[in-house]
Amino acid sequence: MRQSSLATVSAGFFLAFPVNAETPAFDRPGTGFSVTTLPAGTFAWEQGLPDASRDKSTGVTETLYRADALIRAGLLPNLELQISHSPYNYLRETGPERTRKTEGASGTGFSLKYALPDLGDTLSWAVLGGTTIDTGNTPFSPDDTIYSLGTSLEWQRQEDRSLSLYFNIDQSDSESTITISPSYSATISPCTGAYVELDYIHVEGNSQMLIGGGITRMVTETVQLDLYSNIGLNSNSADWQAGFGFSVFFE
Numbered sequence: 001m002r003q004s005s006l007a008t009v010s011a012g013f014f015l016a017f018p019v020n021a022e023t024p025a026f027d028r029p030g031t032g033f034s035v036t037t038l039p040a041g042t043f044a045w046e047q048g049l050p051d052a053s054r055d056k057s058t059g060v061t062e063t064l065y066r067a068d069a070l071i072r073a074g075l076l077p078n079l080e081l082q083i084s085h086s087p088y089n090y091l092r093e094t095g096p097e098r099t100r101k102t103e104g105a106s107g108t109g110f111s112l113k114y115a116l117p118d119l120g121d122t123l124s125w126a127v128l129g130g131t132t133i134d135t136g137n138t139p140f141s142p143d144d145t146i147y148s149l150g151t152s153l154e155w156q157r158q159e160d161r162s163l164s165l166y167f168n169i170d171q172s173d174s175e176s177t178i179t180i181s182p183s184y185s186a187t188i189s190p191c192t193g194a195y196v197e198l199d200y201i202h203v204e205g206n207s208q209m210l211i212g213g214g215i216t217r218m219v220t221e222t223v224q225l226d227l228y229s230n231i232g233l234n235s236n237s238a239d240w241q242a243g244f245g246f247s248v249f250f251e
Contacts, residue, residue, distance in 0.1 A: 019173055023218075023221060023248065023249050024175075026224055027070060028048075029216070029243060031179065031197060031199050032181055033126070034126070035124040035164075036124075037114070039080050042249065043072065044071070044248065045071055046069070046071050049067075049080075051245070052064060053241055054240055055237070055238075055239060057235060057237065061129070063091070063094075064093060065155040069084065072113075080130075088104075089106055089136075090103050091140075100203065104136055104140050107134050107146075108132065108135040110133075110193040114127050114128075121151075122156045122157070125154070129150070130147075144174050145211075147170070147172070152166045152167075159187075160187035161185065164185065164195065165186055166179070166182075167181075169179045173231060177201065178201070181197050182197065192218075196230070208236045210230040210231060211231060212231060214227055215228075226246070229241070229243075230242070
């Protein structure tokens with residue numbers, strides 16, 4: 001997922017600005033999503049430049065590059081609309097007898113995120129539900145419509161540290177996917193933070209586990225850069241996932 005309500009993850013990119021208290025947490029990077037929503041009438045654009053992965057679990061080496069984009073729009077207090085899409089994907093498959101390259105667009109996701117009332121002084125949570133439809137090219141776009149429901153919980157342990165738990169289920173006609181991801185975030189400086197996370201993904205009898213983390217940096221009061229990487233822990237998992245991207249808040 002990733003920036004939490006902390007000043008989250010950062011590295012050393014050029015100039016940096018302290019996090020503006022009025023700039024909401026971004027959902028990028030990381031597996032889960034932040035527990036806050038955008039104020040009504042504001043927008044955010046979160047973009048991978050690119051996000052990538054490599055997987056050899058099927059006996060064929062698959063290297064995938066994605067231009068993942070997320071558009072968020074605040075609708076009402078505590079409610080936002082999210083539209084996700086990757087306009088360009090590049091997949092290279094290399095096996096003992098062939099090499100194949102495929103390009104195309106992904107499916108498009110439409111979701112609503114709602115920030116629920118806090119559970120005490122230190123525990124916040126939000127839910128995100130939506131659907132992904134076939135608007136792109138095989139194999140980047142789903143054959144069957146995918147319905148998703150997820151929740152993120154964040155426990156603010158100290159002013160500059162938090163624990164989060166993300167749970168999500170995706171359901172289509174062909175299969176169900178369950179994702180569970182605990183994470184730990186810490187503020188490094190007023191404009192820099194870091195996180196680590198563990199991902200467990202279960203797909204119809206096939207379990208995957210990955211571990212990783214990332215850094216973010218606020219290069220202006222409304223623009224964040226991010227860098228992350230995950231590695232697979234078992235034979236069913238992707239060998240690695242990594243990405244570089246930016247997020248921009250528009251008032």
